[in-house]
Amino acid sequence: MQREFPRHLNSLAGLYEFTEEIMKAHDLPDGIRFPVHLATEELFVNMVHYNPTVTTDIEVGIDVAEQVTVSLVDNGGVEFDVTAKREVDVDSPLEERKPGGLGLHLIQNLVDSLEYQYQDGRGEVIFTKKSGNKDV
Amino acid sequence: MQREFPRHLNSLAGLYEFTEEIMKAHDLPDGIRFPVHLATEELFVNMVHYNPTVTTDIEVGIDVAEQVTVSLVDNGGVEFDVTAKREVDVDSPLEERKPGGLGLHLIQNLVDSLEYQYQDGRGEVIFTKKSGNKDV
Amino acid sequence: MFEIEYGDGGAVMCRGRLDAAQCEKAEAFMGELEGENTLDFTDLEYISSAGLGILLKTQKRLAGSSAGLKIINVNNHIYDVFRYSGFHAIFDIEAKE
Amino acid sequence: MFEIEYGDGGAVMCRGRLDAAQCEKAEAFMGELEGENTLDFTDLEYISSAGLGILLKTQKRLAGSSAGLKIINVNNHIYDVFRYSGFHAIFDIEAKE
Numbered sequence: 001m002q003r004e005f006p007r008h009l010n011s012l013a014g015l016y017e018f019t020e021e022i023m024k025a026h027d028l029p030d031g032i033r034f035p036v037h038l039a040t041e042e043l044f045v046n047m048v049h050y051n052p053t054v055t056t057d058i059e060v061g062i063d064v065a066e067q068v069t070v071s072l073v074d075n076g077g078v079e080f081d082v083t084a085k086r087e088v089d090v091d092s093p094l095e096e097r098k099p100g101g102l103g104l105h106l107i108q109n110l111v112d113s114l115e116y117q118y119q120d121g122r123g124e125v126i127f128t129k130k131s132g133n134k135d136v
Numbered sequence: 137m138q139r140e141f142p143r144h145l146n147s148l149a150g151l152y153e154f155t156e157e158i159m160k161a162h163d164l165p166d167g168i169r170f171p172v173h174l175a176t177e178e179l180f181v182n183m184v185h186y187n188p189t190v191t192t193d194i195e196v197g198i199d200v201a202e203q204v205t206v207s208l209v210d211n212g213g214v215e216f217d218v219t220a221k222r223e224v225d226v227d228s229p230l231e232e233r234k235p236g237g238l239g240l241h242l243i244q245n246l247v248d249s250l251e252y253q254y255q256d257g258r259g260e261v262i263f264t265k266k267s268g269n270k271d272v
Numbered sequence: 273m274f275e276i277e278y279g280d281g282g283a284v285m286c287r288g289r290l291d292a293a294q295c296e297k298a299e300a301f302m303g304e305l306e307g308e309n310t311l312d313f314t315d316l317e318y319i320s321s322a323g324l325g326i327l328l329k330t331q332k333r334l335a336g337s338s339a340g341l342k343i344i345n346v347n348n349h350i351y352d353v354f355r356y357s358g359f360h361a362i363f364d365i366e367a368k369e
Numbered sequence: 370m371f372e373i374e375y376g377d378g379g380a381v382m383c384r385g386r387l388d389a390a391q392c393e394k395a396e397a398f399m400g401e402l403e404g405e406n407t408l409d410f411t412d413l414e415y416i417s418s419a420g421l422g423i424l425l426k427t428q429k430r431l432a433g434s435s436a437g438l439k440i441i442n443v444n445n446h447i448y449d450v451f452r453y454s455g456f457h458a459i460f461d462i463e464a465k466e
């Protein structure tokens with residue numbers, strides 16, 4: 001959801017209602033709503049204060065998504081960076097295709113973020129997947 | 137939530153149940169559950185296949201959080217990187233404190249991520265705040 | 273759970289979740305297929321790359337002598353997986369209504 | 370909305386949301402305070418850095434001649450904000466039960 005607000009402190013009440021309504025609709029607890037309101041106000045107020053001659057509206061977008069984070073820890077496995085881009089054959093004719101090699105390619109296309117860390121024999125992969133509208 | 141699974145394809149059924157149960161409890165739609173299962177399986181299976189001599193369990197963690205993303209777009213404002221670390225006086229005695237300068241400090245402490253982009257007169261701040269248990 | 277068997281209309285019905293632990297079952301069945309065949313995915317919820325490998329192997333074996341595998345009633349998640357894998361160019365795939 | 374007035378017990382009752390647009394109102398009231406005062410935040414939901422600025426200014430003015438401001442019944446979000454701002458060292462702050 002996106003809305004434009006006049007560059008003025010009088011916009012704060014409407015800005016609060018706009019973001020509060022969306023967060024309430026998602027049943028978000030106080031513990032998130034408070035810091036979101038605070039950060040939004042602080043940033044907005046600074047844009048007002050420190051650009052006194054600018055007259056354009058300020059565009060504010062808010063998006064609520066549910067995010068799943070999964071981690072897999074491999075103790076004692078070889079080091080292998082699952083985030084590295086791989087050559088995958090998804091174009092050649094049937095005769096030339098080889099089974100295998102699609103797993104990481106699929107992951108890299110399907111998840112929203114993918115990280116790999118390796119230290120002292122401990123390899124950890126963390127990926128996230130978000131629901132909902134991703135444009136803010 | 138975290139659980140350890142024997143390094144074997146027989147673990148896949150239990151791994152599915154473990155992650156499915158948590159995602160169902162959060163009412164997550166198919167469109168998230170499917171790619172999460174796929175990525176989890178692919179990574180797990182690779183850890184099994186490519187470490188045939190390793191006998192440790194594989195630790196899998198899953199966490200579901202709600203994430204709010206807010207963006208503020210300032211057209212025509214000055215370029216100002218809100219993510220830069222700032223010197224803030226939160227320790228000195230009352231006489232030496234000066235009002236102001238706390239806004240960005242608070243934001244940087246309260247939000248989970250903070251980004252700034254500036255191009256051709258368009259400044260954009262994006263921050264996120266997540267609910268829930270953050271350790272996976 | 274994953275099940276594979278002939279349906280009443282002659283199509284091969286695949287049901288449940290085809291993950292890496294279910295591949296032996298799938299491979300045993302598909303290894304016996306000859307000529308043209310239709311796989312009905314109406315009740316297949318899930319497939320991972322291990323299952324894709326079996327489909328590809330079967331297709332390579334059959335396509336020399338026939339039109340190979342036709343896969344029908346594919347749900348949108350599996351359809352995405354096929355698309356990312358470039359399977360549309362080498363299988364005859366029909367999405368679920 | 371933000372409201373500020375004396376309560377029955379003599380404490381200054383702050384209610385609602387003290388954001389940058391409500392600071393004039395807050396400042397007008399706090400500018401009149403003299404001596405020791407208790408601010409009761411039972412019904413204050415929210416404060417941002419603009420409000421913190423007024424508190425600090427008031428405290429600087431009063432603390433020379435008295436113990437200054439005591440702030441009671443602070444909710445846990447505002448308490449966090451005070452903590453991050455280093456206000457515990459320069460105000461007498463009591464959290465909500």
Ligand SMILES: Nc1ncnc2c1ncn2[C@@H]1O[C@H](COP(=O)(O)OP(=O)(O)O)[C@@H](O)[C@H]1O
Pocket residue numbers: 077078079080099100101102103104105178182183186187321
């Ligand atoms: N955990 C791992 N440890 C070592 N090598 C791996 C690991 N995961 C993947 N690889 C390597 O990356 C290749 C591609 O993996 P993947 O895309 O899952 O396809 P596949 O396993 O079917 O070959 C594998 O063939 C293997 O060589």
Ligand SMILES: Nc1ncnc2c1ncn2[C@@H]1O[C@H](COP(=O)(O)OP(=O)(O)O)[C@@H](O)[C@H]1O
Pocket residue numbers: 042046047050051213214215216235236237238239240241418
């Ligand atoms: N959008 C902005 N444009 C220009 N300068 C800014 C902007 N935001 C913040 N600043 C600068 O950063 C300083 C710190 O900001 P902040 O922490 O919000 O405190 P305050 O605005 O109360 O001084 C401001 O004093 C100002 O100099």
